[in-house]
Amino acid sequence: MNKLKQEISKLKSSSLARNAGWMFAGQGVGFILQALYFILIARLLGTVEYGIYAGAFALVAIAGTYSTLGSGTLFLRYVSNEPGKFSLYWGNILVVTSSVSVAMVLILHFIAPHLINPASAAIVLLVAIANCFCMQLSTCCGQVFQAFEKLRITAILNLLTNLVRLIAAAGMLFSLHHATAKQWAIASLCVSALAAGTAVITVTIKFGRPTFAPKLFFSGAGEGLGYSFALSTTSAYNDLDKTMLSHYGMNAANGIYSMAYRVVDIATVPVYSIRDAAMPRLFRSGTEGIEKGAALATRLLYRSLALSAVSAIVMFVTAPIIPHIVGHGFAESVIALRWLCLIPVLRSVHQMTGCALTGAGLQRYRTAAQLSAVAINLGLNLWLIPIYGWRGAAWSSLATDFSLGLFNWSILRLLCRASRKTNDRNAAVLLETQ
Numbered sequence: 001m002n003k004l005k006q007e008i009s010k011l012k013s014s015s016l017a018r019n020a021g022w023m024f025a026g027q028g029v030g031f032i033l034q035a036l037y038f039i040l041i042a043r044l045l046g047t048v049e050y051g052i053y054a055g056a057f058a059l060v061a062i063a064g065t066y067s068t069l070g071s072g073t074l075f076l077r078y079v080s081n082e083p084g085k086f087s088l089y090w091g092n093i094l095v096v097t098s099s100v101s102v103a104m105v106l107i108l109h110f111i112a113p114h115l116i117n118p119a120s121a122a123i124v125l126l127v128a129i130a131n132c133f134c135m136q137l138s139t140c141c142g143q144v145f146q147a148f149e150k151l152r153i154t155a156i157l158n159l160l161t162n163l164v165r166l167i168a169a170a171g172m173l174f175s176l177h178h179a180t181a182k183q184w185a186i187a188s189l190c191v192s193a194l195a196a197g198t199a200v201i202t203v204t205i206k207f208g209r210p211t212f213a214p215k216l217f218f219s220g221a222g223e224g225l226g227y228s229f230a231l232s233t234t235s236a237y238n239d240l241d242k243t244m245l246s247h248y249g250m251n252a253a254n255g256i257y258s259m260a261y262r263v264v265d266i267a268t269v270p271v272y273s274i275r276d277a278a279m280p281r282l283f284r285s286g287t288e289g290i291e292k293g294a295a296l297a298t299r300l301l302y303r304s305l306a307l308s309a310v311s312a313i314v315m316f317v318t319a320p321i322i323p324h325i326v327g328h329g330f331a332e333s334v335i336a337l338r339w340l341c342l343i344p345v346l347r348s349v350h351q352m353t354g355c356a357l358t359g360a361g362l363q364r365y366r367t368a369a370q371l372s373a374v375a376i377n378l379g380l381n382l383w384l385i386p387i388y389g390w391r392g393a394a395w396s397s398l399a400t401d402f403s404l405g406l407f408n409w410s411i412l413r414l415l416c417r418a419s420r421k422t423n424d425r426n427a428a429v430l431l432e433t434q
Contacts, residue, residue: 033162035266040169042259042326044179051255053181055120055246056112056127058239058258063108065235067101067132068093070227072140074220079147080280081287086144090203091210093140095217096224101133108132116246119181126185134192141199144207149280157202161195226363233370237377237400241393244381250389252329257390259326260336261397267315268344270307274300275351282359290360290415297356297412304352308344315341332390339394346398349405353412362415369407373400 042050075089105128112121138161145154168187172179204210242261245254278300285292319338323331350369357366377400384392 032266033159033166035262037162037166037169038259038262039326040166040173041184042255042330044169044173044176045181045184045255046178046327047252047255047329049179049181049184049255051246051251051253051258052117052119053123053127053184054242054254054258055116055251056123056181056185057131058242058246059112059116059120060108060124060127060131061239062232062235062243063104064128064132064136065231066225066228067104067136068097068140068224068228069100069221070224070231071096071220072143073227074224075140076143076147076279077283079144080283083148086207087209087211088213088216090144090207091212092216092220093137093144094200094210095212095214097133097137097140101136104132105129116243117249117251119251120246123182123185126182126189130185130189130192134189134196137196138192138199141196141203144203146276147280148207149277150206153202153206154276157195157199160198161191164191164194226367230358230363230367230370233367233374236374237370237397237404240374240377241381241385241396244385245390245393248386250385253390256330256332257336257393259322259330260333260340260394263315263322263333263337264340264343267311267341268308268347270311271304271344271348271351274304274307275355279355279359282355284359286356286358286360290356290362290412290419293356293360294412294416297352297359301348301352304348305345308348311344312341336390336394339391340397343397343401346401346405350401350408353405353408356412357408357415365411365415366408369404369411372407373404376400376403 041053045053071089071093075093079085079089105125108128109125112124115121116124138157142154142157165188168191169184172183172187176183242254242258245251245257278296282293282296285296316338319334319341322333322337323329326333354366354369357363377396380396380399381393384396386392388395
């Protein structure tokens with residue numbers, strides 16, 4: 001009993017626990033709102049139109065991370081340790097995102113007809129502006145607050161954004177009863193633009209004005225590109241399946257699968273909350289060596305595994321209620337969700353171990369693991385989706401997340417072992433010289 005009280009006392013006094021709590025509360029309530037508006041969208045669009053929107057969104061998500069060239073992660077890495085560099089790196093976020101996103105939007109607009117079905121390609125421009133510029137800018141603003149461990153504000157901004165999306169979806173359902181994917185893409189763009197503007201104003205009021213330094217744009221581009229590349233590989237193995245379902249014209253199947261996948265994303269909120277709250281500390285621990293970061297990541301992994309295991313059980317048991325909530329057109333989403341329910345557990349492993357590598361400045365190893373996962377995902381999707389449709393996509397997702405967790409865990413253990421051997425040799429040399 002006393003031990004339990006001590007643990008509760010530690011949690012109350014821990015800023016990490018408080019930040020994780022704020023992220024879980026903000027993302028949790030936000031994802032509940034997001035779940036509600038996806039229910040409304042599912043009823044508003046129906047299976048086919050929902051699949052059309054999901055195809056366009058998936059394609060944009062794969063490339064959208066390049067819009068910031070990793071400027072948000074650069075801010076998080078360098079300003080976490082040196083807060084005085086805020087204005088310089090805040091200005092870098094604004095310059096990079098504003099300029100690079102224009103190029104990304106145009107590229108996506110022109111290549112979309114060659115990669116996905118015509119109906120999805122027709123709305124890529126709207127979806128790209130919303131996600132490559134507006135959403136990425138909002139994400140970077142969240143990383144600013146994350147660097148200063150003020151995740152309460154990040155949580156509130158996320159909450160307001162999802163609330164506005166819910167209101168927009170409810171308004172369209174009430175007034176239109178049925179809408180097309182294009183109509184929802186327009187509404188989503190308006191909401192994303194409002195959220196981005198609010199986030200930028202909030203950061204500027206809270207911390208100050210930006211300083212624009214062109215040299216930083218070029219000097220940080222290489223490292224930032226590495227972070228963007230790593231994020232794009234994450235998007236690739238998460239969204240390649242939906243893009244390929246769209247490519248093969250399986251819009252109804254894409255709607256069924258994407259609905260189940262959205263539930264999985266909601267169930268992964270506790271994992272992401274712990275990860276986001278811990279990132280500044282992982283960067284600080286990483287400066288002391290890979291073993292320090294690995295020890296922190298291991299402690300975080302135990303917590304996230306427990307939460308994600310509960311999420312998996314809840315999803316498996318409650319899956320049959322999906323068609324009663326979003327409509328009987330999504331009846332097959334029940335089976336899809338039961339196939340996918342283990343993904344939060346697998347994400348716990350590869351997120352915590354991967355973040356330990358990132359925090360120690362060893363992003364190249366994490367990127368290599370993610371590239372291997374993308375290759376596995378692509379190969380399995382090319383083989384399974386044409387034959388089995390969304391079921392093939394689900395099997396591919398499970399195999400990919402499992403493989404990535406195994407890769408990250410193995411790399412982390414090997415690097416820690418190498419670090420210990422190096423430290424032992426150095427200690428032996430030091431003793432010999434004394």
